[in-house]
Amino acid sequence: MIAGxxxxxxKTPRAAVAALRDxxxxxxxxxxxxxxxxxxxxxxxxxxRKDEMTLVVAREKDERKAKRDAKAVLENLNMGSDGLKxxxxxxxxxxxxxxxxxxxVDMSYKKQLLDIYNRATS
Amino acid sequence: MDSSTVEKVIREIEQHSPRHEAIHVxxxxxxxxxxxxxxGLDKALMSEVIEFEGTxxxxxxxxxxxxxxxxxxxxxxxxxxxxxxVLGDTAxxxxxxxxxxxxxxxxxxxxxxxxxRVVSALGEPVDxxxxxxxxxxxxxxxxASGVIDRKSVSxxxxxGVKAIDSMIPIGRGQRELIIGDRGTGKTTIAIDTIINxxxxxxxxxxxxxxxxxxxxxxxTARIVQQLREQGAxxxxxxxxxxxxxPAALQFLAPYAGVAIGEYFMDRGKDVLIVYDDLSKQAVAxxxxxxxxxxxxxxxxxxxxxxxxHSRLLERACRLNxxxxxxxxxxxxxxxxxxxxVSGYIPTNVISITDGQIFLIADLFNKGIRxxxxxxxxxSRVGSSAQTKAMKSVAGxxxxxxxxxxxxxxxxxxxxxxDKETADRIESGRxxxxxxxxxxxxxxxxxxxxxxxxxxxxGFFGEVAVSGVTSVEKQFADFLDIGYAKVxxxxxxxxxxxxxxxxxxxxxxxxxxxxxPEHFAPAK
Numbered sequence: 001m002i003a004g005x006x007x008x009x010x011k012t013p014r015a016a017v018a019a020l021r022d023x024x025x026x027x028x029x030x031x032x033x034x035x036x037x038x039x040x041x042x043x044x045x046x047x048x049r050k051d052e053m054t055l056v057v058a059r060e061k062d063e064r065k066a067k068r069d070a071k072a073v074l075e076n077l078n079m080g081s082d083g084l085k086x087x088x089x090x091x092x093x094x095x096x097x098x099x100x101x102x103x104x105v106d107m108s109y110k111k112q113l114l115d116i117y118n119r120a121t122s
Numbered sequence: 123m124d125s126s127t128v129e130k131v132i133r134e135i136e137q138h139s140p141r142h143e144a145i146h147v148x149x150x151x152x153x154x155x156x157x158x159x160x161x162g163l164d165k166a167l168m169s170e171v172i173e174f175e176g177t178x179x180x181x182x183x184x185x186x187x188x189x190x191x192x193x194x195x196x197x198x199x200x201x202x203x204x205x206x207x208v209l210g211d212t213a214x215x216x217x218x219x220x221x222x223x224x225x226x227x228x229x230x231x232x233x234x235x236x237x238x239r240v241v242s243a244l245g246e247p248v249d250x251x252x253x254x255x256x257x258x259x260x261x262x263x264x265x266a267s268g269v270i271d272r273k274s275v276s277x278x279x280x281x282g283v284k285a286i287d288s289m290i291p292i293g294r295g296q297r298e299l300i301i302g303d304r305g306t307g308k309t310t311i312a313i314d315t316i317i318n319x320x321x322x323x324x325x326x327x328x329x330x331x332x333x334x335x336x337x338x339x340x341x342t343a344r345i346v347q348q349l350r351e352q353g354a355x356x357x358x359x360x361x362x363x364x365x366x367x368p369a370a371l372q373f374l375a376p377y378a379g380v381a382i383g384e385y386f387m388d389r390g391k392d393v394l395i396v397y398d399d400l401s402k403q404a405v406a407x408x409x410x411x412x413x414x415x416x417x418x419x420x421x422x423x424x425x426x427x428x429x430x431h432s433r434l435l436e437r438a439c440r441l442n443x444x445x446x447x448x449x450x451x452x453x454x455x456x457x458x459x460x461x462x463v464s465g466y467i468p469t470n471v472i473s474i475t476d477g478q479i480f481l482i483a484d485l486f487n488k489g490i491r492x493x494x495x496x497x498x499x500x501s502r503v504g505s506s507a508q509t510k511a512m513k514s515v516a517g518x519x520x521x522x523x524x525x526x527x528x529x530x531x532x533x534x535x536x537x538x539x540d541k542e543t544a545d546r547i548e549s550g551r552x553x554x555x556x557x558x559x560x561x562x563x564x565x566x567x568x569x570x571x572x573x574x575x576x577x578x579x580g581f582f583g584e585v586a587v588s589g590v591t592s593v594e595k596q597f598a599d600f601l602d603i604g605y606a607k608v609x610x611x612x613x614x615x616x617x618x619x620x621x622x623x624x625x626x627x628x629x630x631x632x633x634x635x636x637x638p639e640h641f642a643p644a645k
Contacts, residue, residue, distance in 0.1 A: 046151075046161055046202065073142050091181050102162045104147040104222065110182050112140050117186055120130040 053100035054085045058092040058108065066096035073098060073105050146223040148203060150174075153215045156368045157413040158194060160221050161203040169227050169263055170196045172206055175220035188214075193244075194221070195228055195370060198414050205414050207370035209244060230378045231257030232385035236359045237329070240346060243363040243375035245382070249346075260381040262374060266436035273442040275476075278507040279328065279394065279451050282318025282564020283311060285494050285557045288516035288574055289523075290479055293507030294328070294392050295440025295449035299471055301456045301463060302481030306493050308455045310561040311479065312396040313345060315453065317352045318564035319394065328392040328451065330358040333379035336365045336372050336402030348562065372406035373430075380437045383450050390446035395438070399455035400431060404467045421466050428470050435474050463498075477501035490554060491561070496523045509616035512567065515574040519553060526550025552582045555590035568613040569598055572605075572626055575618065581630050584641040593640045597633055605629050 024030050053074075057066045063086055071081045079101060089097075094109035148162030163172065174192040177185040192214050198205035208215060230245030231254050240249040247253060275293030292298045300308045316330040332349075334342045342362050349355040359382060363375035376397045383393040397403070404427060411424035419425050431454075438452035454475065456468050461482060463472065472478055477500045486493035508516075529547050532539060539547070556577045559565070565573075573594055576582070585593045601609060608625045612618055634641055 049149075049161075069142075073144070076142070077144055089179065091179060093182060099147065099220070102146055102148065102164055103144045104220065105142055105144050107140060107142065110177065110185065112138065113182060114177065114185055116131065116134045116138055120127060120134045 049100075051083070051101065052085065053079075053081070053083060053098070054087055056087045056089045056092060056097040056099070056108075058088070058090055058094050058096075060088060062094070062096065069107070070096060070098045070105075077103065079103075147175075148172075148221045148223075150215060150217055150219040150221060151203065153208075153212060153217065155409075155413050156208050156212050156370055157205060157410065158208060158212075158215060158221075159203060159205050163196075163204050163221060163223055166196050166199065166204045166223055167225075167227070168196060168199060171209075171224045171226050171228050172196060172204075173222050173224055174208075174215055175222055176214060178218075178220055193224075195374070197410065198416075207373075207410055207414075208368060209370055209374075210368070212368070228262040228374070229259040230262055230381050232260045232382040233257045236382060237357060238355050238359075240342075240360040240362055241378075241382075243361060243367065243371040243378045245378060248362060258385055260385050262377045262381050264381065264384065264437065266433065267439050267441060267445070271441055271445045272439050273447075275440055275503045275507050277392075277440075277449075278504070278509060278512075278567075279315075279392075280318055280321070280567045281311070281315040282321065282566065283314055283492055284559055284565060284570050284574065285492055285496070286311070286479060287508075287567060287570055288512060288557075289496055289520045290477065290494070290499050290501040291504035291508040291512070292451065292453075292477075292501060293440075293504045294451050295438065296477070296501070296503055296507075297435045297438045297452040297454065297475040298501060298504070299454050299456060299475040299478040300481070301458060301468060301472070301478050302493070303458050303461055303483045306481040306483050306486045307491055307561070308457070308481055309341075309345070309398055311481075311492055312398060312453050312455060313348060314561065314564045316349065316358055316394065316396070317354045317562065318566075319357065320352070320354055321564075321566045326392065327357055328394040329383070329386045330354070331361065331379050331383050331393065331395040332358060333361040333363075333375050333395065333397050335363050335375050335397065335399060336367075336406065337362075337398065339364045339366070352562070369406040369409040373403055373410055376400070376403055376434050380434060380450065380452075384437065387441065387448035387450050388446060390448045392448060393450045395450060395452050397434075397452065397454040399457050400434075400471060401457045401467055404430065423466065427467070428474075431467075431471055432474050435471075476503045489558075491558060496520055497527060509567065509571075511571045511612050511616055511618040512574075514618050515571055515578055518578065519557075519574065522546075522550060522553055523557075526553065548587075549583070551587050552585070552590050553577060555587055556582060556594055558591055565598070566609075566613070568609040569601065571612055571618055572601055572609060572629075573598060575623070575626055576630055579627070579630065581634075586640075586642070589640055593637075596637065596640075597630075600633050600636075601629060604632070 021033060024033055055066055055070050057063050074081045092108035092110050095107045097108045098105040146163060146165050148160040150158050151161045152159040172194045176188050176192060193209045194206035195209055196204050196206045235254050239247055242248050275295045277294040279292045279294045281287055300311055302308050319327050319330055346360055349358055361375050361379040363372045379395055383395050386393050407430055408423050412418060416424045435452055438450040440449040441447055454471060456471050458468055480495045480498040481493045482495045525546060529543060533547055582590050608622050612622055
């Protein structure tokens with residue numbers, strides 16, 4: 001908790017920001033407030049991304065099957081499938097790609113074809 | 123695409139079985155100057171290799187056209203992510219790029235097929251002779267052999283340089299520093315040592331590894347050419363991390379070199395490795411450390427700069443018979459500024475190594491080459507590896523030269539000197555001439571013994587100082603023609619017995635009679 005110059009503590013976000021602003025003003029460093037704000041935004045985005053899980057499919061019609069497969073994979077990994085977002089990326093050609101919470105499962109056709117190509121040409 | 127590639131593709135398709143494999147990934151949050159900050163990868167290991175996923179959002183054709191995989195090396199584990207050095211082209215990395223963990227520490231290929239090849243700091247061939255077929259992968263970072271696995275240095279490593287083999291002998295498994303200002307002949311000594319190994323019997327000939335760190339490509343190309351012309355490339359490997367390579371590769375090159383050498387050492391072979399030079403490696407490491415935001419210390423080097431060199435040079439050792447009896451002899455090179463050996467990096471490496479060969483610009487400019495300062499140069503363990511033959515002829519040379527250097531200042535008052543001092547100066551001047559040697563022309567040890575025996579017997583005493591070098595060369599050729607058996611016997615036994623001494627005395631007498639023009643009676 002941030003304590004202001006007058007001893008106020010920031011028990012709510014609004015009070016915390018006010019206490020921080022007062023503290024910086026008291027120390028003559030008010031100009032730092034905007035960069036601290038930006039750092040907070042970056043940190044919050046990063047924290048949100050940590051729990052995000054995205055399923056990328058090549059075509060919209062693949063979504064249902066991909067979700068079913070992805071949920072099975074997540075169960076195997078002891079991860080819940082809550083908040084699973086879906087995106088379309090036609091460069092995958094086919095299949096699906098599941099990414100988030102520090103894990104990647106790539107079952108896209110592009111990945112399979114690249115693996116075959118790399119092994120054959122190396 | 124040729125038919126064999128098509129067949130390969132068909133085979134790969136038949137064998138392909140996609141699996142639901144979950145890999146640990148992170149995302150690039152910042153990139154610059156060869157260092158990336160990555161969010162995630164919370165299970166990454168220190169020194170783990172990570173792979174940058176360059177295919178995000180790209181079509182198949184573009185992904186196939188990419189110039190191979192791009193890897194990084196984890197160097198900092200932090201609270202929210204990791205920082206890694208990029209082992210390749212940083213321009214291919216962008217913010218948000220997926221980075222995957224490989225679960226492997228960095229390893230380089232090694233094996234007999236690397237002999238005669240030029241490789242990068244990652245062990246990839248850079249000489250256009252194609253990929254390696256069946257290499258053994260060796261971990262770049264490995265703990266040095268322990269005390270129990272080692273034995274003392276006892277076998278000489280002949281450099282072919284008279285001044286070194288006689289006064290600063292090096293043994294197999296030793297670490298001998300070559301230190302001096304730029305342009306004083308440090309690399310020349312190292313390369314001559316590599317070339318001289320062709321005089322060793324094939325079964326005991328050391329494998330030579332030359333690690334070029336931050337050098338000009340033209341210099342490395344010249345060295346490769348020289349080794350090829352002298353027939354030394356066939357038992358040598360060049361690890362090249364040029365000045366144009368990222369700092370991470372310059373920092374890794376010596377470790378890659380020693381990892382390649384350890385393959386041979388583990389199989390009971392002797393290895394000679396030259397690090398040219400560790401000053402540039404330290405600078406590259408400082409650059410990486412500052413970019414990784416590690417706290418700077420003295421001269422802005424990081425706190426573990428000593429460990430950088432000690433853990434590298436400790437890997438040079440001689441293993442005992444149970445471990446195969448192999449060895450790695452290290453010749454690290456350090457460049458000084460204005461002859462200052464008390465700098466941070468020079469003192470560190472001096473304290474780690476088993477001796478140093480100190481080259482000075484003054485001697486070099488006077489034409490005394492190799493420009494070794496005998497007073498400061500020392501070999502702490504090599505004398506126990508010196509052959510008896512060399513010991514018997516080289517015993518007094520260092521003292522004689524040291525006395526000569528002290529008296530040299532009085533040379534300008536030559537007319538006022540007493541006879542003993544004047545004789546000592548004259549003798550010293552001739553010994554200096556005897557120890558001079560052209561670059562790229564190492565001399566086999568048996569011939570060195572014969573020349574130094576002749577010098578200590580006063581053979582050059584009647585030769586004009588300016589003519590000593592040419593008489594020495596003629597005498598060496600004379601021995602080759604008429605006394606090859608004596609030289610062979612000295613080489614085989616490692617001793618200079620009475621019989622050999624008599625024959626060398628006879629050779630000197632014969633040479634004197636055959637070339638009286640070189641010998642003027644002393645005035």
